[in-house]
Every structure is written in C-alpha cells, then in structure tokens.
Amino acid sequence: MAATNPIDISSSDSELEIEDDEDKITSSSRPLPEWAVKHGTNSRGHARLSQTIPSPSQTQISNLNPSNINNHVQIKIPRHEPNDNVKASTVVIALDDDPEYFTGNGNIGQPWTVISRIANGFGTDFEKLTSQQALKRTLPPSLQLSGPSSKPYILIDNVSSNLIRDSHGSSNLLAGPSFSNCQGYIGDHYSRGNSDEIMMYGNTSRILPPTLMHGKSVNHTQIAGPDGHAYRAGVSEERFSVNDERMVYQAALEDLNQPKVEATFPDGLLSVPLLRHQKIALDWMLQRETKSVYCMGGILADDQGLGKTISMIALIQMQKYLESKSKSEDPEKHKTVALNLDDDNDNDNYNDNNNDTDELEEVKQKGESDDSKSVPEVSTSARAVSKRRLSAGTLVVCPASILRQWARELEDKVPEESKLSVLIYHGGSRTKDPSEFAKYDVVLTTYSIITNEVPKQPIVDDDEIDEKIGERYGLSSEFSINKKRKRASHVGMKMKKGKKDIDSSTIDPSAGALAKPAWFRVILDEAQTIKNHRTQVARACCSLRAKRRWCLSGTPIQNAIDDLYSYFRFLKYEPYSVYTAFCHGIKGSIAKDYVKGYKKLQAILKVVMLRRTKATLIDGEPIIKLPPKSVLMSKVDFTAEERDFYTQLEADSRSQFKAYAAAGTVNQNYANILLMLLRLRQACDHPLLVKGFDSDSIRKSDSVGQVSVEMAKSLPREMLINLVNCLEASAICLVCKDPPDDPVVTMCCHVFCYQCVSEHLTGDDNTCPARGCKEQLGADIVFSRSTLRICITDGYNGSLVHPQFENSVILQDEYSSSKIKTVIEILKSKCLLKNSSLESQSAIGCSETSLSSEQTYKETDHSGIRVVKRTTVYSNSLADRPTKAIVFSQWTRMLDLVEHSLRNHSINYRRLDGTMSLAARDRNVKDFNNDPESLISCRLL
Numbered sequence: 001m002a003a004t005n006p007i008d009i010s011s012s013d014s015e016l017e018i019e020d021d022e023d024k025i026t027s028s029s030r031p032l033p034e035w036a037v038k039h040g041t042n043s044r045g046h047a048r049l050s051q052t053i054p055s056p057s058q059t060q061i062s063n064l065n066p067s068n069i070n071n072h073v074q075i076k077i078p079r080h081e082p083n084d085n086v087k088a089s090t091v092v093i094a095l096d097d098d099p100e101y102f103t104g105n106g107n108i109g110q111p112w113t114v115i116s117r118i119a120n121g122f123g124t125d126f127e128k129l130t131s132q133q134a135l136k137r138t139l140p141p142s143l144q145l146s147g148p149s150s151k152p153y154i155l156i157d158n159v160s161s162n163l164i165r166d167s168h169g170s171s172n173l174l175a176g177p178s179f180s181n182c183q184g185y186i187g188d189h190y191s192r193g194n195s196d197e198i199m200m201y202g203n204t205s206r207i208l209p210p211t212l213m214h215g216k217s218v219n220h221t222q223i224a225g226p227d228g229h230a231y232r233a234g235v236s237e238e239r240f241s242v243n244d245e246r247m248v249y250q251a252a253l254e255d256l257n258q259p260k261v262e263a264t265f266p267d268g269l270l271s272v273p274l275l276r277h278q279k280i281a282l283d284w285m286l287q288r289e290t291k292s293v294y295c296m297g298g299i300l301a302d303d304q305g306l307g308k309t310i311s312m313i314a315l316i317q318m319q320k321y322l323e324s325k326s327k328s329e330d331p332e333k334h335k336t337v338a339l340n341l342d343d344d345n346d347n348d349n350y351n352d353n354n355n356d357t358d359e360l361e362e363v364k365q366k367g368e369s370d371d372s373k374s375v376p377e378v379s380t381s382a383r384a385v386s387k388r389r390l391s392a393g394t395l396v397v398c399p400a401s402i403l404r405q406w407a408r409e410l411e412d413k414v415p416e417e418s419k420l421s422v423l424i425y426h427g428g429s430r431t432k433d434p435s436e437f438a439k440y441d442v443v444l445t446t447y448s449i450i451t452n453e454v455p456k457q458p459i460v461d462d463d464e465i466d467e468k469i470g471e472r473y474g475l476s477s478e479f480s481i482n483k484k485r486k487r488a489s490h491v492g493m494k495m496k497k498g499k500k501d502i503d504s505s506t507i508d509p510s511a512g513a514l515a516k517p518a519w520f521r522v523i524l525d526e527a528q529t530i531k532n533h534r535t536q537v538a539r540a541c542c543s544l545r546a547k548r549r550w551c552l553s554g555t556p557i558q559n560a561i562d563d564l565y566s567y568f569r570f571l572k573y574e575p576y577s578v579y580t581a582f583c584h585g586i587k588g589s590i591a592k593d594y595v596k597g598y599k600k601l602q603a604i605l606k607v608v609m610l611r612r613t614k615a616t617l618i619d620g621e622p623i624i625k626l627p628p629k630s631v632l633m634s635k636v637d638f639t640a641e642e643r644d645f646y647t648q649l650e651a652d653s654r655s656q657f658k659a660y661a662a663a664g665t666v667n668q669n670y671a672n673i674l675l676m677l678l679r680l681r682q683a684c685d686h687p688l689l690v691k692g693f694d695s696d697s698i699r700k701s702d703s704v705g706q707v708s709v710e711m712a713k714s715l716p717r718e719m720l721i722n723l724v725n726c727l728e729a730s731a732i733c734l735v736c737k738d739p740p741d742d743p744v745v746t747m748c749c750h751v752f753c754y755q756c757v758s759e760h761l762t763g764d765d766n767t768c769p770a771r772g773c774k775e776q777l778g779a780d781i782v783f784s785r786s787t788l789r790i791c792i793t794d795g796y797n798g799s800l801v802h803p804q805f806e807n808s809v810i811l812q813d814e815y816s817s818s819k820i821k822t823v824i825e826i827l828k829s830k831c832l833l834k835n836s837s838l839e840s841q842s843a844i845g846c847s848e849t850s851l852s853s854e855q856t857y858k859e860t861d862h863s864g865i866r867v868v869k870r871t872t873v874y875s876n877s878l879a880d881r882p883t884k885a886i887v888f889s890q891w892t893r894m895l896d897l898v899e900h901s902l903r904n905h906s907i908n909y910r911r912l913d914g915t916m917s918l919a920a921r922d923r924n925v926k927d928f929n930n931d932p933e934s935l936i937s938c939r940l941l
C-alpha cells in the first residue's frame with residue numbers, strides 16, 4: 001500500500017557503469033566474466049548465471065574491474081500514491097546490486113527491464129554491441145550519454161511506473177505486494193522467472209510491425225484506443241527494440257479500448273471516496289459479474305498501487321448492497337436470482353457423482369442452524385437456497401506476505417456501519433469445518449494453503465504443443481498446424497479424461513475445508529502466482545468451485561503469452577480455457593501472422609481484462625497525479641583499506657579462475673565461480689559479508705543458517721552426505737513445483753525453496769509441507785547446501801578472505817563500511833534534519849494539509865464548449881510531512897550490520913524480512929506507519 005513522496009536511495013551498479021563495460025566483456029583481459037557469459041547459458045537458452053546469483057552477468061562482470069567497483073548510491077524521489085493513511089514521505093535505500101531496482105520487477109513495457117533481460121538471455125548478442133550501441137538500447141533517453149553530463153550520478157526518471165511501483169509507499173513496498181514482489185524478485189527473477197523470460201526471447205526472432213520498428217515514430221492513433229489517449233505509459237517509440245516481441249505485445253495490451261462509465265457508488269459503503277478510475281473499474285466488474293453469460297469475472301490488471309484492492313472491496317460491498325436492496329424490494333425475485341447464483345456450471349457434475357452429498361448437506365444445515373443470525377447477507381443468498389452443496393462468500397487468495405494487508409484494508413476502508421465479516425484462514429489452528437466459511441463475507445487465505453488443501457486439476461499435456469509453437473519459425477504454418485491437429489485430438493482425449501479426474505479429485509477425502517464449498521466469488525490477488533499452469537498452485541486454484549472469478553495483477557504477463565492461459569483456465573474463459581483452443585486460437589494465430597494474431601489477442605483480452613497504468617488518461621487527465629520522482633545516484637568511495645581488501649579479493653578470484661581453466665574444470669566449478677563474483681559484490685557492501693559464510697548461509701545467517709549449522713555439526717557425516725544427496729537430486733521444490741530457488745533440505749529429506757518453506761518455520765503451521773509428511777519443522781532442521789558442505793568438510797567455510805586481513809578492523813561487526821556510512825548520512829540529511837524542522841513547525845501550530853482532494857473545474861475543450869471536469873488533486877505540500885525511510889538489502893547479514901549503525905546513531909527503525917512470522921511483520925508494518933515516536937523507521941527488507 002502506498003505512502004507519499006518516497007525518496008529512493010539505492011546503491012548499486014549504475015547502468016552507465018554496466019554499459020561502459022560492454023567492450024570489456026569481449027576482451028580477453030576479462031576471462032572470468034567471459035566465461036560467465038558464455039557458460040552461463042544452458043541448452044534451453046537459460047542463463048545459469050542468473051539462476052544462481054542475484055544480478056545480471058554484466059553487473060557481476062563490472063565488479064571484476066578494479067577501475068569500476070560498484071559502490072554507487074542511487075537516490076530516487078518517486079511520486080506519492082493516493083493514500084489516506086499516508087503520514088510521511090519515504091526514503092528507499094538499496095544496499096547492494098539490485099538490477100530490479102533499476103528495471104522494476106518484470107512489468108512488461110519497462111524499457112530497462114526488457115532490454116536488460118535481452119542482454120541476460122543473449123549474452124552473445126549483447127557482447128556484439130559496442131558500448132555506445134548497448135547504451136543507446138539500454139538506457140532511457142534521459143540517461144543516455146550525450147557528452148559530458150554535469151550531474152553524472154543523478155538520474156531523474158518521471159516515467160517509469162516500475163520504479164514507482166517499487167517505491168510507491170511504505171506499506172506497499174514493505175509488507176504488501178511489493179514486499180512479496182521483492183521476495184519474488186530475488187527468487188523468481190533470477191532463477192525460474194528469469195529463465196522463463198529468457199526462454200521466451202530464445203524463441204523470438206520476429207520482426208516488429210512497421211509501426212513499432214525501432215527509430216520509427218509510432219502513430220499513436222493506430223495503437224491507442226478510440227478515445228485516442230490510452231495506455232502509452234512506458235511505451236516510447238524510441239525505446240522499442242527490434243526483435244522484442246514483448247514490446248509489441250505491450251503496445252497491443254495498451255491498445256485496449258477501456259470502458260469509461262463510472263459506477264454510482266452509494267455513500268457509507270467505504271470510508272474513503274473511490275477515485276474515478278476505481279469507479280470505472282467497479283462498473284466494469286459489475287457488468288462482468290452480472291451481464292456476462294459465462295466467465296463471470298475477469299482480470300483487473302491495473303498498474304501497481306492504483307487501488308485494485310479497494311476496487312475489489314467496493315465490488316464486494318456493492319454486490320452486497322444491491323442484493324439486499326433487491327431482496328427488500330422483491331423477495332420472490334431475490335430467491336430466483338439466488339438460485340442462479342448457486343449454479344456453478346464448471347462443476348455441475350460434482351454432486352452428481354458425489355457420494356458426499358449427504359455429508360455436505362448435513363454440514364450446510366449445520367452451518368445454517370449454528371449461527372444463522374451472524375451469517376452475512378451477501379453469502380446468504382447463495383447459501384440459503386442451495387440444495388446441493390455448501391456455499392460461501394468471497395474467497396481472497398493472496399501471498400502470505402499481504403494477507404494482513406488485505407485484512408487491514410478491509411478493516412480501514414470499510415466504515416463500521418457496513419463492516420464485512422472477515423475470516424483469516426491461515427495458521428495451524430485454522431478451522432477444519434467448512435461450514436465456518438459460510439459465516440463470513442470474506443475469507444482470506446494464501447496460495448500455499450490452497451495448494452495444500454485443494455485437489456489439483458490434471459496437468460495439461462502440452463509439452464509437444466509448446467515445442468511445435470516454438471518451432472514454428474522453421475516450419476511452414478500448415479505443417480505446424482497439421483502436426484498440432486494430431487496433438488489436439490490427443491490432448492482433447494486427455495482433457496476429457498481429466499474432466500473425470502476433476503470430479504473424482506474434488507471428492508478426494510483428503511481435500512481440506514477450502515475445497516468443499518462452492519464460493520460465490522474467488523479473487524486471486526497477485527494472480528501472476530499462477531502464471532505457470534503446470535504448477536500445483538495453479539492447478540489447485542483452477543479446482544476451486546466458484547461462480548465469479550477474478551485475477552488481480554499489476555503484471556499480468558511476466559514471461560510469455562502462456563501466462564494468460566493459466567488465467568483463462570482459472571476464469572473458465574471459454575474456449576481459451578482449453579489449452580488446445582488457446583494454442584490454436586491465440587498462439588497459433590500469432591505464429592501465423594503476428595500482427596493479426598496480436599490484434600486478435602487484444603480483442604480476446606478486451607473482453608476479460610481491464611488495465612490502466614499510472615499514465616493512463618481519462619478525458620485527457622491522468623488518472624492519478626503524482627509529484628515528480630527523482631532518482632539520484634551517487635558514488636561511494638572505498639576507504640584505502642576497503643579498496644585493498646577488494647583488490648586482493650579480486651586478484652584471488654582471478655587466480656582461482658585461472659587454476660580452474662588450467663585444469664579444465666571450469667564447467668565443474670561454475671558454482672564456485674559465481675560464488676566468487678557474489679563475494680565481490682558483497683565486499684562492496686561490507687567486507688564482513690565475505691568472511692566465513694557461503695552465499696546462502698549469509699542470507700539466512702540470522703535465522704535458519706546459524707541454528708541449522710549447529711544442528712548439522714552434531715549430525716553424523718553419513719547423514720549429512722545423505723542430505724546433500726537429497727538436495728542435489730531434487731530438481732523441484734515440493735511446494736511450488738518449480739526448480740528450487742535457494743534450495744534447502746529438511747531433516748525428513750524434502751527439498752524446498754527457502755522462501756516456500758520459511759512460512760512453515762515461523763508460522764503457526766510448522767508441519768513439513770511435503771504431501772503426507774507430518775514432521776514438525778524448525779529452523780534448526782532445515783539445511784542449505786553450504787551448511788551441509790561446511791560441516792562435511794570439517795568446518796571449511798569457503799571464506800576467501802586473504803590471511804592478511806584476518807584481523808583487520810574492517811572485518812569487525814562494529815565496523816561501519818563506507819556504504820553504510822553513506823546510508824546514515826543520507827538518512828540524516830533527508831530525514832532527520834527535515835523532520836526535526838517539521839517538529840518545530842508543528843510546535844508553532846502548522847497543521848498538516850490534506851493529501852488529496854476532489855476538485856471540480858471548468859475548462860474549454862477543442863470545440864469551444866465549456867466542460868466540467870473532475871480531478872483528484874494531491875497536495876504538493878509533501879515537504880510538510882515527515883520523511884520515512886526504507887532500507888533494503890538482499891543479504892540479511894547486511895541488514896544486521898546496518899541495524900548496528902542505526903542503533904549507534906539512535907535512529908528508530910523496524911525490521912522486516914522473510915524469516916519473520918506474519919504477526920511480527922504485521923506489527924512492524926503498523927509501527928512503521930503509525931508510530932508517532934519515530935522520526936524515521938527503517939524497514940530492512
């Protein structure tokens with residue numbers, strides 16, 4: 001959720017530095033990076049390099065050049081968001097290389113994102129570019145080098161919505177979607193997510209339509225909707241890259257003719273007024289829910305921070321309001337409508353084949369008789385007339401990190417008189433009785449719980465179809481379609497078989513409570529979580545029985561068009577919810593003629609998707625007015641000692657690499673080489689990070705790492721070896737079913753992504769999430785590869801610290817590195833000074849001005865007619881509010897060191913990291929937002 005006027009300061013490699021290095025990548029004087037670029041790509045076009053370390057190869061490479069040590073600080077002053085809660089502006093500080101920080105986290109259409117990913121995916125392509133070419137293609141115009149700049153390290157970008165997304169507010173960035181994105185970024189972006197993206201580019205050799213060719217101007221009237229203005233955010237013709245399919249697709253997405261009708265929203269249902277674009281969204285959603293014959297729902301794909309949550313809450317409230325109105329006006333009619341609402345057409349067979357009908361009926365009656373008075377109106381209509389199955393209200397599924405945020409929004413944005421009853425279905429003590437759900441208007445739960453409790457739809461056997469689509473460029477379309485036809489019949493058979501499977505799996509006795517009811521509405525927040533339709537989470541979500549279905553996502557397409565299939569499947573958007581139809585109707589059309597294909601896709605999407613960005617105009621006015629955002633990057637110099645340390649580390653790394661090369665063991669040692677690169681980056685943050693820990697144990701040193709090292713030390717060597725073998729043999733995480741990111745193995749020999757299992761270490765439910773395993777988990781019995789290896793090799797910790805530095809002061813906890821010192825200086829200058837002056841102002845009676853106000857004004861349009869326009873004006877008096885700061889790093893060990901300095905300078909802060917329980921996170925987020933005591937609260941991500 002948002003805050004105002006964040007100032008974002010991140011230290012990282014600057015793009016300028018990265019680009020300057022391009023020539024050097026190909027130079028023989030850079031053997032290590034050259035290898036990293038070449039060998040970092042596997043046979044599928046994935047960059048192994050990026051799967052393993054959290055930074056683009058170019059970033060790593062620049063670290064090896066002593067003249068180009070990445071020790072920069074970037075300062076961004078982004079815009080503020082509409083947030084009635086906002087009491088402060090925010091400073092965001094990134095402490096380590098974080099290309100995401102420059103690129104956003106995967107929004108299509110962000111030029112940096114796209115092009116830097118091309119560079120990752122096609123290391124060789126990138127190598128072929130001269131540094132100037134690369135620079136031109138990579139940097140937004142405002143950042144391109146055209147002669148000496150008077151402000152070489154000050155970047156100002158008022159366009160990038162991704163950056164805004166990253167910094168659009170305290171709670172949003174820290175506890176909300178952005179926090180999860182941040183987590184997802186570390187994991188997804190650099191391992192599986194990034195790989196998929198690279199795969200997409202690997203298949204991409206298409207030429208852009210003429211209108212979108214690089215260097216040619218785009219006729220906006222051709223790509224914009226009939227209203228002539230919409231959806232050009234981040235799409236600048238200068239920025240299009242040849243061969244960039246995603247850009248074409250972005251343009252197509254933004255060409256959707258968006259609705260403009262605003263819903264009339266009764267007073268008293270929300271405690272804040274809806275913004276205009278939210279009223280439009282509400283009207284559109286009501287239409288989708290009430291007027292469409294099938295697929296009652298859709299994808300609300302507004303940009304991050306535009307208020308999708310509040311729009312959905314408005315929808316829930318509105319529907320409840322309409323229903324109670326209709327009931328009071330015509331009770332008979334209401335009954336008929338209610339009966340229809342119970343008709344869950346995608347699972348009609350459910351109870352026909354269901355031996356549990358009686359049981360469900362019993363449960364239903366129990367639910368009704370137990371507490372009929374407390375049953376909310378909204379779900380009553382669906383439930384009361386159900387003769388066949390238990391019904392419940394709205395189910396919201398979201399990542400655990402934003403579960404409380406949803407609860408807070410439902411609490412804060414709904415006035416007492418119209419309160420919705422909300423159940424947070426999470427934690428070990430959650431109810432097992434499905435009839436409980438019927439008592440609530442809204443049930444909030446997480447994707448992990450859905451995955452665990454809901455039987456999965458069968459996987460679509462699509463590999464060969466995919467291959468054919470991928471091969472299409474080399475084949476005549478006829479050949480490829482014929483081939484596909486054969487496959488289609490095969491898959492069709494499978495799907496039919498699958499339908500039976502669904503029915504039988506739905507009555508799976510092991511299914512949890514969530515699988516039982518027919519939900520009135522299911523909302524998937526951060527719906528990109530299900531983008532891979534093969535994953536368990538996606539298949540479980542698709543099995544949920546619901547009348548109305550919604551996907552919320554600010555980044556509806558992250559990797560490829562295939563992402564859409566998963567949404568269509570969930571939404572039951574026929575015929576594209578059937579994979580063969582999706583492949584033939586959408587992918588096949590694009591393969592045949594991409595211009596027509598994308599137009600067709602636009603039309604298909606238009607039906608079910610509403611997307612606006614922060615630059616979207618309504619009647620010529622931006623839907624949201626934000627103050628400018630500034631990005632400032634400053635360079636931090638090492639002290640002499642730090643520089644010596646880094647130079648020595650680099651020299652050691654080089655000679656180690658040469659030794660591998662001489663022995664012909666580069667390939668076998670690629671992980672170690674990546675580790676060396678990682679350590680160079682860490683050395684830029686604080687030399688202590690390099691000492692004594694391997695990469696992943698550093699990241700978890702304050703939680704899983706240290707306690708598990710202690711435990712691992714006490715285990716017999718054979719057991720350790722067995723655990724390492726388990727870890728290395730397992731290619732997928734048992735929770736997300738993707739290749740594990742930050743893999744860890746439990747004592748019961750189950751392998752997970754660290755992030756996936758961490759919920760089971762700190763949450764209420766601490767049983768092993770592997771199916772059928774009931775082991776109790778704890779941080780002490782979850783091991784990383786490096787922990788196990790350290791213990792197997794009798795304490796060797798992989799430290800690359802040269803003996804001459806063993807006792808150096810820079811390797812002490814108390815030592816404040818140059819980067820940390822700079823952070824403290826920035827905090828003091830941007831926050832402390834300003835806030836103390838504010839304090840004195842308020843002492844003499846200055847009042848805080850309101851954040852935003854609806855203003856009506858008259859202006860003359862082109863035809864000379866006076867029109868009345870409304871706009872929301874956000875106060876520019878941000879200077880009047882205290883500034884808060886967010887400091888983030890990808891290494892928790894670094895956060896420890898920053899904390900140390902914050903304490904030394906008596907700076908009040910709260911910490912937030914992925915290892916904390918939801919309750920602890922929630923508490924800290926609340927403190928950060930509300931604590932009047934703190935001049936600054938820094939949350940360390």
Ligand SMILES: Nc1ncnc2c1ncn2[C@@H]1O[C@H](COP(=O)(O)OP(=O)(O)OP(=O)(O)O)[C@@H](O)[C@H]1O
Nearest residue numbers: 001002083084177272275304305306307308309554
């Ligand atoms: N009409 C409104 N009045 C007051 N505050 C609002 C309004 N609309 C949105 N906000 C606030 O703006 C912030 C961002 O909204 P929200 O988190 O719902 O955006 P979102 O589109 O869901 O973002 P994301 O994609 O990151 O989840 C929240 O703090 C929300 O409370």
